[in-house]
Amino acid sequence: MEQIIVMAERVISNFGMIAITDIIDIAIMAFLIYKLIILISSTNSGKVARGIIFLIAALAMSSLCNLYTVSWLLNRALEVGVLALIILFQPELRKLLEQVGSSRLGKVFSGSRAAVSDELDAAITQTVEAYGDLSKSKTGALIVFERNNTLDDAIRTGTALDTVVNSELLKNIFWNKAPLHDGAVIIRNGRIVGAGCMLPMSGNLNLSRELGMRHRAGIGVSEQTDAVVAIVSEETGSISVAVGGMLKRHLAPETMERLLRNELTPEKKEDESSIFNRLGAMLQGRKEGKSNGENNKK
Numbered sequence: 001m002e003q004i005i006v007m008a009e010r011v012i013s014n015f016g017m018i019a020i021t022d023i024i025d026i027a028i029m030a031f032l033i034y035k036l037i038i039l040i041s042s043t044n045s046g047k048v049a050r051g052i053i054f055l056i057a058a059l060a061m062s063s064l065c066n067l068y069t070v071s072w073l074l075n076r077a078l079e080v081g082v083l084a085l086i087i088l089f090q091p092e093l094r095k096l097l098e099q100v101g102s103s104r105l106g107k108v109f110s111g112s113r114a115a116v117s118d119e120l121d122a123a124i125t126q127t128v129e130a131y132g133d134l135s136k137s138k139t140g141a142l143i144v145f146e147r148n149n150t151l152d153d154a155i156r157t158g159t160a161l162d163t164v165v166n167s168e169l170l171k172n173i174f175w176n177k178a179p180l181h182d183g184a185v186i187i188r189n190g191r192i193v194g195a196g197c198m199l200p201m202s203g204n205l206n207l208s209r210e211l212g213m214r215h216r217a218g219i220g221v222s223e224q225t226d227a228v229v230a231i232v233s234e235e236t237g238s239i240s241v242a243v244g245g246m247l248k249r250h251l252a253p254e255t256m257e258r259l260l261r262n263e264l265t266p267e268k269k270e271d272e273s274s275i276f277n278r279l280g281a282m283l284q285g286r287k288e289g290k291s292n293g294e295n296n297k298k
Contacts, residue, residue, distance in 0.1 A: 055081070119190025120264060123165035127187075128257040130167035131232055131239055134174060135253070140234030141174040142184040142214050144199070145264055149225035151186055151194075158183050158197030165192055174232075184217065184229075200224055204245070211247075218242045228263045230256065 055074060062071040127143060134141050144151065159180060163169070165187060173195050174181050180196035187193070201213070202220035211219075218229040223245040231240045239256050240249045243263055251259070 052081070052085075119164065121190070123187055123190040124257060124260045124264065126165045126167045127170065127230060128253050128260070130170040131230065131256060132253040133167070133171060134232045135237045135239050138234060138237035139171070139174055139176065139232065140181070140214055141170070141230075141232040142199075142218055143170070143230045144184050144186045144197075144218075144221055145228040145230070145260070146186060146188045146193075147226045147228065147264070149227065151188075151197075151221070151225065151227065154184070154197045154199055154221070155186055155194035158186075158194045160194055161192050163192050165190065184221075202245070215240065215242075215247065219245060219247055222246075228260065230260065 055078060059071060059074040059078065061067075062074060123145075131141065144154075169192075170185065172178060173185060183196035184199050185192055185195050186197055199217040200220040202216045202223055204219065204223070207216065207219065212233070212235070214234070215231055218231045218240070219242045221227055222229050222242040226244070229242040231242065232238075233240070238249060239251045239253065240247055241251060241256060241259050242248075248259065
């Protein structure tokens with residue numbers, strides 16, 4: 001008991017030594033670490049980060065165990081690795097420096113994603129409307145809805161755009177004589193940011209032979225990122241949606257819309273359902289109150 005009291009007194013005395021500057025210092029470092037984690041997750045660099053952590057842990061273990069040769073090799077690997085990381089993440093570093101140089105620090109340190117916007121809701125509606133017509137005319141289409149993982153590399157392979165999603169515009173892009181019809185359209189936060197974009201092919205050897213290049217590209221990008229991909233087959237006109245490497249085929253436009261909304265706007269769905277539940281409870285309460293009042297009158 002005395003030891004616990006002594007430890008408590010030490011903890012209290014240590015807390016008393018903490019100044020306001022120490023709290024600010026810790027808060028800034030925590031914020032920077034959090035933003036670094038967000039940056040790694042949004043640039044598909046999780047595997048690289050895990051590799052770096054593994055190397056650092058191995059270096060620490062080799063130093064503790066007095067493995068001098070292994071420790072020397074790991075030190076040299078880390079020294080070369082710093083240069084390799086600069087080369088590997090050159091596009092992301094350049095983008096970060098451009099934002100700092102243009103005084104857009106708000107974007108550099110802003111949240112990873114804003115709340116689901118009305119533009120995204122309208123984009124889903126317009127996409128479903130366009131896919132209904134494209135399916136009837138058997139016009140091939142490939143649309144990628146970006147989520148947390150950015151698709152800047154894919155956008156650079158096509159034509160960069162910045163426009164609202166419109167069903168007529170989508171049908172014109174995927175018209176078989178249009179110059180951008182062979183690639184993918186990429187939608188970010190409810191706006192078209194790229195068209196005619198090339199996507200990585202799926203490495204899954206168990207895919208059906210019926211699936212063409214458009215479906216394999218859609219599955220491939222859904223395997224490597226958290227994007228939601230909507231596809232129209234040029235041969236059959238069937239609508240498919242790929243999420244997490246899984247392909248759901250032969251969807252009706254209504255089913256496709258429901259699936260897209262569940263994947264892209266889950267928070268909004270939960271908010272709407274909670275509102276409806278509250279309204280239903282209020283109406284039910286009023287009905288019960290009225291019925292009880294009528295019974296009392298009787």
